[in-house]
Every structure is written in structure tokens, then in C-alpha cells.
Amino acid sequence: MAERRGGNDALNFPILIGDIGGTNARFAILVDAYAEPKMFPVVQTADFETIDEAIQASVLDKTSIQPQSAVLAVAGPVDGDEIDLTNCPWVVRPRQMLAGLGLGEIIVLNDFEAQALAISSLPATARTQIGGGTVHEGASRAVLGPGTGLGVAGLVRARGMWIPVAGEGGHIDLGPRTPRDLSIWPHLKTIEGRVSAEQILCGRGLVNLYQAIAAVNGTDPQLATPAEITDAAVNRRDAAAGEAVDLFATYLGRVAGDIALIFMARGGVFIGGGIFQRIIPILKADEFRAAFEDKAPHSALLRDIPLYVVTEPLAALAGLATFARTPRFFGLETTGRHWLAAPGT
The missing domain is CATH 3.30.420.40 (ATPase, nucleotide binding domain)
Known part of the structure; x- marks a missing residue:
């Protein structure tokens, strides 16, 4: 036993x-x-x-x-x-x-505790910075990533150790802000009437967003999977797919900014997940960064927080390996x- x-x-x-x-x-x-x-x-x-x-x-x-x-x-x-x-x-x-x-x-x-463990020691070769910002050594960090769901975790420093903070942050509310958002939101599939971040910012969420855009446009959706949507967007074969990917990035930037505020992540916010990796070739980095910083009355604070894309595909395993080797440091x-x-x- x-x-x-x-x-x-x-x-x-x-x-x-x-x-x-x-x-x-x-x-x-x-x-x-x-x-x-x-x-x-x-x-x-x-x-x-x-x-x-x-x-x-x-x-x-x-x-x-x-x-x-x-x-x-x-x-x-x-x-x-x-x-x-x-x-x-x-x-x-x-x-x-x-x-x-x-x-x-x-x-x-x-799983996102493992991602948080990874960003404690992620080398520069395994990340790409988007926009400005300055790393404050020893400050809190945060990681989020759209995949099958939307994972979120924080990493805080105390008593000489990194402490991962896990939760279900992917289920925070996500609401419309622009006229286009307001036209799309009534067509999104909800959970008991609620649109959480994960209802848009994950694989099935991207499909949800794409179908809502098609409904607003009065067209029949031609694509059925996240891979089909991202591929059509990257290769500019479907206008609705392109808009879905653009809005996906904007909404992810907004949520990343929220998470930065929650954890006061002056050590940086890190974006992982396979879906985001696939849209990097057409990512409008300036718009993504602007959505991250658009947090009045704290826009100046967000401008000073670094934002990274995690380019290491096995970051979670790297984090687990780091912990397994030296658990006393965490x-x-x-x-x-x-x-x-x-x-x-």
C-alpha cells in the first residue's frame, strides 16, 4: 500500500x-x-x-x-x-x-506547473521576445499557452527558491471590447452562457471563433479543425480563417496582459503552446504587443514587462527535468x- x-x-x-x-x-x-x-x-x-x-x-x-x-x-x-x-x-x-x-x-x-518550472531557467535560445520591456531579476514570472485547453501558471521567488503557482486561470472571463467583438460574441458557443478565455484560446476555441466569424459574415464555414484553420490562414486561402487567427492573437495578448497584472510579472510573461507556434509566421507582433499593453490605467507598467514566445517544443519536460535533478531549489x-x-x- x-x-x-x-x-x-x-x-x-x-x-x-x-x-x-x-x-x-x-x-x-x-x-x-x-x-x-x-x-x-x-x-x-x-x-x-x-x-x-x-x-x-x-x-x-x-x-x-x-x-x-x-x-x-x-x-x-x-x-x-x-x-x-x-x-x-x-x-x-x-x-x-x-x-x-x-x-x-x-x-x-x-502541467502548467511544469511550464512554470521551465521558465525558471529557459535559455535565450529557447525564447523570442516580442516588443520591449526589462527583466527584473527575482521578480515573478507567468506562463500561458493555448493547446487542447488554455493553461496558466505563475512563478514567484521567495527564500532563495522558485515557487510555481498553478491554477485554472484559463477559465477567466473574456469579454468583447470593439464593435467587431460585439458582433462576434453572440455567435460564440458558450458554457452555460459564459465565454471563458478557454472558449476561444485553445484548439476548439479557434474553431469556435472561426465559426462565429463565418456566421457574422453570412457564409458557411469551410474548415473544421484548428490545423485546417491555421494552415488556411498562414497560406492566405480563407479570409475568415485569417481574421480568426488575427483575433486569436489579439485576445491572447489581452489575456496575457491580465495575467501579467495578476502576478505582477516583472520577470516576464511567456507564451507557449503548439497553436501559437503555428501562427508565428503571420503573427502581427505589433498588434499582439499592443493588446498586451492596453491595460489602462496600467499601460506604462505593461510596457516595461517583457513578453516572450517559448520556442522550445518540450519546455514542460525540461522543467520537470530541472525539478527532478534539484528539487531543493524549488x-x-x-x-x-x-x-x-x-x-x-
Whole structure:
């Protein structure tokens, strides 16, 4: 039987690290504190009934290395011994994983806690700055990223440690501001009458926005998936897709500015997520930055906050690896999120 405890004691190597989103799961093994992670192919969550099966088939069956510990980041709140993912039918059961996968301990984090861990040490080569701003060393940072959902997290510095702050910030309200917004909003699909940021700023949200624009224009939507919409926008094949991507960036800039204010992120705001990566070739950087700064009466404050695009596609795994190697450098509360195998098992 497994027990749970808190604390940031060193983990036993080899360590399995995993970033589990709504659509994809990425795994690697850290053999020791100095080795580069041993990477494994990306897994489609829909291809496996459970996370245990995915780890066994795509990792353990592919290597002779037996992990002793695991640090997993999942797209959903970590609460209790059965952890539901927000946009995926997998349920993470750490007690069951300890016995079934031969692990000694498991730590489970929110996926954007992993992104926050990553931005504690993201090198300049893994990010691109948009606009101005000055990094205040030791100041709070924030990260958000549209993917299957909209993830948000903060990173604060205290007592010589970085402390990730996770939550469900992607579900804050997002409202119309311009006449065009006001024409689009009545056509958006809502959740119980409410438009949250995630209703627009994620994969299905981009489709939602595109369909609303088509409805306002009085045309039939010709595209059905986020990939089709971004591809049509990048290649200028569909005017509604182009407007949807432009507005997507504007709305993301607005929300990023809100998150900057919430965390007073003078250390920078970082934008991740695969969707944003795909629209960078046609991103109107000046408009994106303007939407970020348009926060009267605090526009001057926002002008001084750096805004970055994360260009490292495996940032979450990098963050997990950083934590796994040196957990003492992070003020990460693991009580209720850390499971140990019973002695002798």
C-alpha cells in the first residue's frame, strides 16, 4: 500500500518524467542528475485506454532502464488518489501505478506547473521576445499557452527558491471590447452562457471563433479543425480563417496582459503552446504587443514587462527535468501529490 508525504527530498534515479496533455503525452527518463533526458516518441492519448498502458508500451517496453521514481505533469487539477484529466479520458491512479509499473515513488503536478518550472531557467535560445520591456531579476514570472485547453501558471521567488503557482486561470472571463467583438460574441458557443478565455484560446476555441466569424459574415464555414484553420490562414486561402487567427492573437495578448497584472510579472510573461507556434509566421507582433499593453490605467507598467514566445517544443519536460535533478531549489508543495511504495514492495 502506498503512502503520501510532502517534502522536497532528493528523488531516486532513474527518474521517469512525463508531460501529459489532452491530446499528446511526452515521456523521458533521467538516468542521473547529469545526463540528458532519454527521449521517447510522442504518444497520442487516444491510442491507449490508460496512462499505465501508454507508459508500459511506449517507454518500459522500449528500454532496459527501470525507473525508480516518476514526476508527471498532467492537464488538470491534482486532487486525491484518482486524478481526472480535463480534456482526456485518462484517470491517473498513482497507487496503482506504483505497483503495476515497479516504481518507488511518484509526484504528480499540474502541467502548467511544469511550464512554470521551465521558465525558471529557459535559455535565450529557447525564447523570442516580442516588443520591449526589462527583466527584473527575482521578480515573478507567468506562463500561458493555448493547446487542447488554455493553461496558466505563475512563478514567484521567495527564500532563495522558485515557487510555481498553478491554477485554472484559463477559465477567466473574456469579454468583447470593439464593435467587431460585439458582433462576434453572440455567435460564440458558450458554457452555460459564459465565454471563458478557454472558449476561444485553445484548439476548439479557434474553431469556435472561426465559426462565429463565418456566421457574422453570412457564409458557411469551410474548415473544421484548428490545423485546417491555421494552415488556411498562414497560406492566405480563407479570409475568415485569417481574421480568426488575427483575433486569436489579439485576445491572447489581452489575456496575457491580465495575467501579467495578476502576478505582477516583472520577470516576464511567456507564451507557449503548439497553436501559437503555428501562427508565428503571420503573427502581427505589433498588434499582439499592443493588446498586451492596453491595460489602462496600467499601460506604462505593461510596457516595461517583457513578453516572450517559448520556442522550445518540450519546455514542460525540461522543467520537470530541472525539478527532478534539484528539487531543493524549488518551493514545490508535494503534500497530497507525492506517493511512496510501501516498504518491501
